[in-house]
Amino acid sequence: MDLENQRRVKEAAEKYGAENLVILIGAAEYEAAGLAAETVTAGDPTYAGPLTNVELGLAVYHAVEPEFKGFVDPDVYEEQIGMMEMVLEVDEIINEVSEIRKEYSKYA
Amino acid sequence: MDFSTLKGASYVLIHTPDMVEQNGTTQTTEKVVNPNSEYLKKVRENLRSYEDVVNYAPNQTYIGNMTPEELKALPQPWVNEKIEGQRYGKFGEIMPEKEFYGIMQICDVFELVHLEDAFAKDVKQELIDHELFAKDVDKIKEGVTLEWIQEQVDTHDAEGLYYDYQLVGCVLRAHEIDANLTAHVMLENLVVKASGVISLRHLFRDNDINPEEVEYVIECSEEACGDMNQRGGGNFAKSIAELCGCVNATGSDLRGFCAAPTHALISAASLVRSETYKNVVIVAGGATAKLGMNGKSHVDKGLPILEDVVGGFAALIGPNDGEHPVLRSDLIGRHKVSSGSSPQAVTTALIAEPLERAGLTVHDVDAYSVEMQNPDITKPAGAGDVPEANMKMIGAIGVLRKQLEKKELMTFVKNKSIPGWAPTQGHIPSGVPYLGFAVDDLTTGDKNRAMIVGKGSLFLGRMTNLFDGVSIIIERNSGETASENSADMKEEVRQAVADALRDFLENFSKE
Numbered sequence: 355m356d357l358e359n360q361r362r363v364k365e366a367a368e369k370y371g372a373e374n375l376v377i378l379i380g381a382a383e384y385e386a387a388g389l390a391a392e393t394v395t396a397g398d399p400t401y402a403g404p405l406t407n408v409e410l411g412l413a414v415y416h417a418v419e420p421e422f423k424g425f426v427d428p429d430v431y432e433e434q435i436g437m438m439e440m441v442l443e444v445d446e447i448i449n450e451v452s453e454i455r456k457e458y459s460k461y462a
Numbered sequence: 463m464d465f466s467t468l469k470g471a472s473y474v475l476i477h478t479p480d481m482v483e484q485n486g487t488t489q490t491t492e493k494v495v496n497p498n499s500e501y502l503k504k505v506r507e508n509l510r511s512y513e514d515v516v517n518y519a520p521n522q523t524y525i526g527n528m529t530p531e532e533l534k535a536l537p538q539p540w541v542n543e544k545i546e547g548q549r550y551g552k553f554g555e556i557m558p559e560k561e562f563y564g565i566m567q568i569c570d571v572f573e574l575v576h577l578e579d580a581f582a583k584d585v586k587q588e589l590i591d592h593e594l595f596a597k598d599v600d601k602i603k604e605g606v607t608l609e610w611i612q613e614q615v616d617t618h619d620a621e622g623l624y625y626d627y628q629l630v631g632c633v634l635r636a637h638e639i640d641a642n643l644t645a646h647v648m649l650e651n652l653v654v655k656a657s658g659v660i661s662l663r664h665l666f667r668d669n670d671i672n673p674e675e676v677e678y679v680i681e682c683s684e685e686a687c688g689d690m691n692q693r694g695g696g697n698f699a700k701s702i703a704e705l706c707g708c709v710n711a712t713g714s715d716l717r718g719f720c721a722a723p724t725h726a727l728i729s730a731a732s733l734v735r736s737e738t739y740k741n742v743v744i745v746a747g748g749a750t751a752k753l754g755m756n757g758k759s760h761v762d763k764g765l766p767i768l769e770d771v772v773g774g775f776a777a778l779i780g781p782n783d784g785e786h787p788v789l790r791s792d793l794i795g796r797h798k799v800s801s802g803s804s805p806q807a808v809t810t811a812l813i814a815e816p817l818e819r820a821g822l823t824v825h826d827v828d829a830y831s832v833e834m835q836n837p838d839i840t841k842p843a844g845a846g847d848v849p850e851a852n853m854k855m856i857g858a859i860g861v862l863r864k865q866l867e868k869k870e871l872m873t874f875v876k877n878k879s880i881p882g883w884a885p886t887q888g889h890i891p892s893g894v895p896y897l898g899f900a901v902d903d904l905t906t907g908d909k910n911r912a913m914i915v916g917k918g919s920l921f922l923g924r925m926t927n928l929f930d931g932v933s934i935i936i937e938r939n940s941g942e943t944a945s946e947n948s949a950d951m952k953e954e955v956r957q958a959v960a961d962a963l964r965d966f967l968e969n970f971s972k973e
Contacts, residue, residue, distance in 0.1 A: 357491075382805075382851060385844030400758060401496060437806040437862060440871070441854040 355393040360403035363394055367410050373461050377414040378422065382438075384446040387416050391451045395458030411460030416451045418444045464944030466734035467786035468936060469741075470669035471777040471897035473524050474554040474660045475885065476562045478753060478772050479509040480624035485649065486753035486769070501758050506627065508757070510766045512558050516547040520836045521771065523883035525551030526898055530880045539838045541765060553898045554664040556771070562656065563623055563631060564589045568601045569656040569705060574648050576614075577623070577631040579605030594663045621645040640690040651687045651698075653772060654747035658683070658702040661774035662745050666706065671778055677739035679703045679713030682726035683746040684888045686717070702745055711743075719923070720833070720892040722746070723775070724916025724932050727894065730779040731789035731934065741780045744894075748772035748887050755886060756843035763842045773890035777897050782943045787904035787912075787936045793820050795915070795933035803929040809855045812915050812933045814863060820935065824860035824874075827935070828909035831896030832856075833917060834882040849882040850875065852915075892916045893933075904938045912936045 367375055377394045381387040389399060394412045398405040415422045418439055423431060455462050483489055483505050492499055515521060519540045522528045527548055536543050549555055557565075564585035567575040577585060582605035589595050589602070611632045614620035623631035633652065636643035658681060666673050681699035688695030699713030718725045723746060730742040750772065757767040779789065795816035801807050813830075817823060832852035840848055857874040860866045866874055884891030893916040903909040917931040 381844075383844050383846040386846075389844060401499070402491065434802075434804045434806060437809065437855065437858045438804075440858040440861065440868065441805075441851065 355390050355398065355403065355405075357403040360393060360398060360405040363410070363412070364404050364408065367412065372410050372412055375412050375461075377412050379414065379416045379451065381416070381447075382442060384443060384450040387447050388450040388454055390414075391416075391454040392458070395454060395460075409458070411458060413459055413462040414451065414455055416447050418442060419448050419451060463735050463737070464782040465788045465790065466731045466779050467782050467788055467939065468897060468901060469778040469780045469786050470665060470671065470901055471894070472554045472661050472665035472668055472775065473526065473551075473895070473898060474657065474664060474774045475515075475521055475524060475556045475771040476559070476657055476660070476748070476774075477510075477512050477515045477556060477770060478559050478562065478750070479770055480559060480627065481653075481750050481772070482509060482754040482757070482767055482770050483627075484622065484624055485750040486755065486757070487751045488754050488757050492758075501761060504761050505754070505757065505767065508761050508765075508767045510768075510770055512556075514766070515771060516549060516556050517545055518547065519543055519545050520838065520883040521556055522547045522551065524553075524773070524885075524895065525555060526553035527551040530883070530896075530899060533883055534879075534881045539765075539841070540836075541768065541838050553668065554661065554774075557660065560585055560625055561588050561592065561595075562772075563625070564599075564602050565595060565656045565660060566623075566633075566652050567603065568595065568598045569659055569701075570652055572636060574634045574636055574645075575623075575631065575652065576606050576611060576634070577602070578608050578611060578629075581605060581625065581630040594660070594667060619645055621649045637689065642689050642693050650685050650750050653750050654683050654685045654698060655701055655705075656747065657772050657774035658698065658745050658747035658776070659705045661747070661776040662702055662706040662708075662743065665743070665745075665776040665778060669778065673707035674710055676703070676708045676711045676741045676743050676778070678730075678733060678742045679708060679711050680726040680730055680742065680744045681713065681715045681746060682717070682722035682744055682889060683715075684717070684719060684722070684749060685747075686715075698747070699745070702747075703743075708743070713743075718916075718930060719918030719920060720888050721916035721918030721930050721932060722889050723892055723894040724914055724934065727777070727779070727789070727897075727914060727916075728791060728794055728932055728934050730777075731791040734779050734781060735789075735791055741778060743776060743778055745774075745776040746889055747774050748885075748890060752887050756839060759843040760839075765838075765842055768836070768839045769886055771885050773885050773887040775890065775894055775897075777894065782939070784941045784943045785905065785939055787900055788939050790820075790935040790937055793935040795931075797917075797929060797931040799928060801929075803927070805855055806859075808917065808929055808931060809859045812917070812931045813856050813913070814859050816913075816933060816935065822911075823863075823865040824856055825865065827911050827913045828878075829880055829896060829900070829903065829912040830856055830878065830915065831880065831893050831900075831912065832915040834880070834884045834891040834893070834895040835886050836882050836884060836891075839886050840882075847882070850879055853879040892918075900936055904936060910938045 620632040686694035795812040837847040915933040
C-alpha cells in the first residue's frame with residue numbers, strides 16, 4: 355500500500371478513532387486487495403510504511419463484497435461498479451478480504 | 463486537410479543493473495527506512511546478466527525481433543522460457559550499461575558526468591563500434607582518478623555511477639543549493655536525455671529518415687528539468703533534437719504521467735494535419751526511479767528483479783503519403799474533467815465514446831494497445847495481467863452496450879488480446895509500444911484498425927484526484943490522399959459543367 359495512503363489512514367484513525375473508520379478497497383486483484391486489507395488491520399506486511407507494526411484493526415471491505423453492495427443504491431452500484439463486477443475475480447477477492455477481516459479486524 | 467500518418471517507431475532498452483541498486487526508489491527508500499533489510503542483502507544475487515536480459519522474450523518483442531503473436535504463443539511466465547535473443551532488432555536495441563555511461567557523458571554539455579580514467583578508455587573502445595555513436599566518441603573525456611570521484615561522492619553530494627558494483631564515475635550537482643539541480647536530479651534527467659537520444663537516432667537510421675526534415679519534437683517522459691525558479695521549465699525535446707541532427711526543429715515537453723505519449727501522439731497528428739509542421743517526432747527517455755520498483759515482490763517469489771532496464775521510444779508522424787497508417791485525429795477519446803474516475807467511466811470515455819462517434823463497435827478494432835505492461839513483472843506484485851484486464855474491461859463495455867453477449871466475453875478477450883511486453887517504466891508501456899507493429903500490421907499485415915490508449919494517475923502529483931486518459935484510432939491507409947481527392951473532384955466538376963453546357967446547347971439548338 356502506498357506510503358502516503360498509509361500515513362493518511364493512520365492520521366484519520368488517530369483523529370476520528372479507529373472504531374469510527376471503515377476502509378473501502380477497490381484493488382483489481384485479490385492479492386493487492388489482501389495486502390491493503392492486511393496493512394490497515396495487522397500492519398504493513400512489507401515493513402516500509404507508517405503502518406509497519408501498527409495494528410489498527412480497522413473495518414475493511416472490498417467494493418465487490420456483498421456487505422458493501424447491499425448498502426448502496428442498486429442503480430448507482432450498476433453504473434459505477436457493474437462493469438468491474440463482470441471483469442474481476444469477485445469470489446477470490448471476497449474470500450481474501452473477508453478472511454483477513456475475520457482474522458485481524460477489531461471493529462468489523 | 464488531410465490526415466497525418468504514422469511513418470515509423472523505434473524502441474530501445476538499456477540494461478542498468480547497478481542503477482537498480484543505486485537509483486531505483488524501492489531500493490533507495492529501503493536504504494533509508496530499513497537499511498539492514500533482508501531484501502537489500504538479496505538485490506545483487508537477484509539481478510540478471512546482460513545475456514539473460516537479451517534472451518528474454520518480452521525484451522525481444524519490445525525491440526521488434528518477436529511479434530506480439532509469437533510472444534502470446536509462449537507459455538507464461540516468460541522468464542522461464544529461454545530464447546535466443548539479439549542485441550539489435552528491427553526497432554532498436556538493448557544496450558549494455560557500460561556503453562550507456564559513455565552516452566550519458568556524450569549527452570552532458572555542462573561537465574557533470576565524469577568517468578574513471580581506465581573505465582573511460584574502455585567505454586570509448588566499445589562505443590567506437592556503435593554505428594550510431596562512433597562519431598561522438600571524442601566527446602568522451604580523459605578520465606579522472608577514482609580518488610577524485612570518491613571525494614565528490616563523499617563530500618560534494620555527487621551521485622556515484624557504478625559498474626559491476628564498483629564505483630566508476632559520478633554525476634556532479636549542477637548547483638550548490640538548488641534542490642532542482644542536485645546530482646540526483648541531474649542523473650535522472652541525463653538518463654532521460656541519453657535514452658531519448660538513442661531512441662531518436664534509431665528512429666532516423668532504422669527508418670531511413672532525414673533528421674533535417676523534422677520540424678518539431680515533443681518529449682513525453684515523466685521527469686522535469688529546470689532550476690529552482692522553474693522546476694519543470696524544460697526542454698528535453700530540444701536537447702534531444704540537438705544531438706540527433708534535427709537542425710530545423712524546435713520542440714517542447716508535454717507531461718501527463720503515463721498518458722503523455724498518447725497526448726503527444728494526438729498533438730503531433732494534429733500539428734501535421736493542420737500543416738503547422740510537416741514532420742513531428744514524439745520521443746521519450748526512461749526512468750531510473752522505477753528500476754526495481756516491484757523488486758521486493760520478485761525476490762519474495764524467487765524471481766530475478768525483472769525491472770532492470772531503462773526504456774525509450776520515438777515515433778515520426780508525417781503527412782499523408784497514401785501508404786502509411788492514418789492517424790484519425792477526428793476519432794479521439796478523452797477523459798474529461800466531468801467523466802468520473804470509476805473504471806467504467808474511464809473505459810466509456812476512452813473506448814466506447816469514440817467508437818460510437820465513428821459508428822463502430824468494440825469488434826471493429828483489431829488491436830487495442832492500452833497499458834502494455836509485461837505481466838511477468840506485474841503478476842508477482844499482485845497487480846495481475848494489466849493488458850488482459852484492459853481487454854476484459856473493453857469487452858465488458860461491449861456487453862453493457864449490447865455489442866456482445868456476456869457469455870462471449872472471454873472468447874472476445876482471448877481473440878483480441880495482445881500480450882504486454884513493455885517494462886513498467888510509467889509512460890513507456892502506455893499505449894505506444896504497439897506503434898512499431900502497427901506500421902506493419904496496418905500496411906502489409908492483416909489488420910485494419912488499431913486503438914492507442916494512454917491512461918494517467920494524476921493523484922501522484924497531489925494536485926488533483928482526477929484520473930486522465932486519451933485515445934486515438936489508427937487505420938489502414940485507403941491509398942487516397944486529399945490532394946488526389948481534390949484533383950479528382952476538380953475533374954468531376956469540370957466534367958459535370960461540360961455535360962450541362964452540352965445539354966443546354968443541344969436543347970437550345972432544338973428550340
